[in-house]
Amino acid sequence: MRLMRVGAPGSERPVLGTADGRHFDLSGLTADIDGAFLGGDGPDRVRAAAAAGVLPETDITGLRLGAPVARPGAVLCIGQNYAAHAAESGSEPPTRPILFYKGPNTVVGPQDEVLIPRGAERTDWEVELAVVIGRRARYLTPEEDPLAYVAGYAVSNDVSERAFQLEESGGQWSKGKSCETFNPLGPWLVTADEIPDPQALRLRSRVNGEPRQDSSTADMIFGVAELIRHLSQYLVLEPGDILNTGTPEGVALSGRFPYLAPGDVMELEIDGLGAHRSRCAAA
Incomplete structure (x- = not known):
């Protein structure tokens, strides 16, 4: 999976990108891609939702790409x-x-x-x-x-x-x-x-x-x-x-x-x- 964060600094939202250039909003599954998400069951929930086809597609044209991980501890x-x-x-x-x-x-x-x-x-x-x-x-x-x-x-x-x-x-x-x-x-x-x-x-x-x-x-x-x-x-x-x-x-x-x-x-x-x-x- 390709996990992304898009939007203005401090206001990024989580997105799943695909190899064919499509993007899916992850806001219904997590507020952000951070340590709590990665260390919990976040990636598994995204994978399951993507396989089930229930993630809403989103257009990120013109949006800033943030760092794909929020607030690293170190x-x-x-x-x-x-x-x-x-x-x-x-x-x-x-x-x-x-x-x-x-x-x-x-x-x-x-x-x-x-x-x-x-x-x-x-x-x-x-x-x-x-x-x-x-x-x-x-x-x-x-x-x-x-x-x-x-x-x-x-x-x-x-x-x-x-x-x-x-x-x-x-x-x-x-x-x-x-x-x-x-x-x-x-x-x-x-x-x-x-x-x-x-x-x-x-x-x-x-x-x-x-x-x-x-x-x-x-x-x-x-x-x-x-x-x-x-x-x-x-x-x-x-x-x-x-x-x-x-x-x-x-x-x-x-x-x-x-x-x-x-x-x-x-x-x-x-x-x-x-x-x-x-x-x-x-x-």
Whole structure:
């Protein structure tokens, strides 16, 4: 299933999208697509209603696409999870996952403006596979399947301000990761049953139409299942939490491309998960 949220910021309504471009209103089943919906029986109720043909069709032409998950409790991010990106960042590949956080209020829609912070000169793009948690995950054992805790997947842009991240950080990265609008997400939350192998997805980015990143989630150092199992030993993953799994090479930090400026347009896509188109503007 493709779960969506459409409408003005703060007033989004839940929608089911289909592969043939039709849309169905979910307001009769849930007020929103959030942790309570994902962690309860919400997806099953949508699936049953769709199969029964009782969902009202709706027209979303001209409506803003919001992030497909409302109010995440946490946005967890994995750094340098592709060896080539670690190299272009000047680092050795990590031997265990690097975890940092973004503010949950960074999450915006896949077509919303991305605001370049005041005084910023090194704002960068990062296409990433986002994993949305569907079940509470705590101390997973080797016998448990971490992918059974996934509600679905989405395209994420881990926008970063490199000077804030690396030079003004005080040793942590979150200053350069948590600026407003710094996590476009969407256009859909594609439920896990439609993505049998999250390590077999091609992901790409372009800036002003020019190619930047082109890689596969097969190149991750730590795969989705390993990340979920590992993180569950240190923290509790809750329904609706977002896990950004790292970006491949091809970012401005490499020195091969200019950093973002107002007016630049970022386009990101992942096979089967849809695409973003975000224009940059000054904060």
